[in-house]
Amino acid sequence: xxxxxxxxxxxxxxxxxxxxxxxxxxxxxxYYGLNWVRQAPGQGLEWMxxxxxxxxxxxxxxxxxxxxxxxxxxxxSTAYLQIPTLKADDTAVYYCARLRSGWFYDYWxxxxxxxxxx
Amino acid sequence: QSALTQxxxxxxxxxxxxxxxxxxxxxxxxxxxxxxxxxxPPGTAPRLMIYEVTNRPSGVPDRFSGSKSGNTASLxxxxxxxxxxxxxxxxxxxxxxxxxFGGGTKLTVL
Numbered sequence: 001x002x003x004x005x006x007x008x009x010x011x012x013x014x015x016x017x018x019x020x021x022x023x024x025x026x027x028x029x030x031y032y033g034l035n036w037v038r039q040a041p042g043q044g045l046e047w048m049x050x051x052x053x054x055x056x057x058x059x060x061x062x063x064x065x066x067x068x069x070x071x072x073x074x075x076x077s078t079a080y081l082q083i084p085t086l087k088a089d090d091t092a093v094y095y096c097a098r099l100r101s102g103w104f105y106d107y108w109x110x111x112x113x114x115x116x117x118x
Numbered sequence: 119q120s121a122l123t124q125x126x127x128x129x130x131x132x133x134x135x136x137x138x139x140x141x142x143x144x145x146x147x148x149x150x151x152x153x154x155x156x157x158x159p160p161g162t163a164p165r166l167m168i169y170e171v172t173n174r175p176s177g178v179p180d181r182f183s184g185s186k187s188g189n190t191a192s193l194x195x196x197x198x199x200x201x202x203x204x205x206x207x208x209x210x211x212x213x214x215x216x217x218x219f220g221g222g223t224k225l226t227v228l
Contacts, residue, residue, distance in 0.1 A: 103210075
């Protein structure tokens with residue numbers, strides 16, 4: 001069965017870096033794009049962008065360019081979200097989700113809570 | 119680009135029907151039939167309930183239905199059950215080749 005399994009919660013200090021992983025199983029990893037979605041505490045879903053798992057080409061939403069990095073390791077069917085130089089307002093749950101051609105998400109990871117605090 | 123507009127909250131009694139609206143623009147909801155709806159109970163990941171305006175994935179009860187008119191999409195839940203209590207989000211593809219979500223609607227089953 002299709003699964004997206006994310007790495008565990010992270011507690012980091014401001015200025016540190018974090019790398020969240022999203023491991024896919026149960027389907028051909030390079031057949032569907034992988035999206036990242038942020039949900040700040042008590043807030044709604046925010047589209048961060050997506051990565052083409054066939055080419056490795058990332059697309060970032062407005063507000064997420066420059067400081068967020070999407071990457072892949074297709075040998076282990078895993079996508080990564082890296083946030084260098086963390087700020088307090090990066091505190092959120094980050095989800096990966098599988099993109100279908102109609103621009104909807106049929107499978108989601110369980111979410112990774114990143115807490116930035118001194 | 120601003121989020122799609124959803125009512126912050128709706129409520130209904132068990133057995134009743136509720137409708138959640140999702141208003142966008144001609145740059146998103148009004149142009150494409152690529153509107154989806156997600157259910158998110160507290161502390162859990164979102165779950166796909168409706169895709170491409172009207173389609174239900176397998177496993178989603180037929181009490182959930184979707185529609186669209188102009189720049190507004192709607193999710194209707196009939197025969198409300200206690201387990202339907204959750205936050206609901208719409209999402210739409212846009213003319214900028216991006217996706218935009220609604221602000222979310224909290225459904226309370228009275």
